[in-house]
Amino acid sequence: MGESTVRIMCPNLTCRKVLAVPAVARGKTVRCRSCGTNIRVPETKKAPKPTEQPQTNEPD
Numbered sequence: 396m397g398e399s400t401v402r403i404m405c406p407n408l409t410c411r412k413v414l415a416v417p418a419v420a421r422g423k424t425v426r427c428r429s430c431g432t433n434i435r436v437p438e439t440k441k442a443p444k445p446t447e448q449p450q451t452n453e454p455d
């Protein structure tokens with residue numbers, strides 16, 4: 396169950412190489428090793444996050 400890597404496809408139509416980048420690279424930009432295109436690693440979409448509800452402390 397290790398989602399330690401994210402697979403993204405190079406947007407370069409002449410490349411389209413599938414890159415496996417570390418999950419920690421989400422939201423960052425990586426460079427395609429094949430063509431050198433900078434690719435932004437999307438944030439995770441699947442696995443719906445449990446909605447984090449920040450507790451707003453109302454002032455008295």
Ligand SMILES: [Zn+2]
Pocket residue numbers: 405406407410411412427428429430431432
């Ligand atoms: Zn590429």
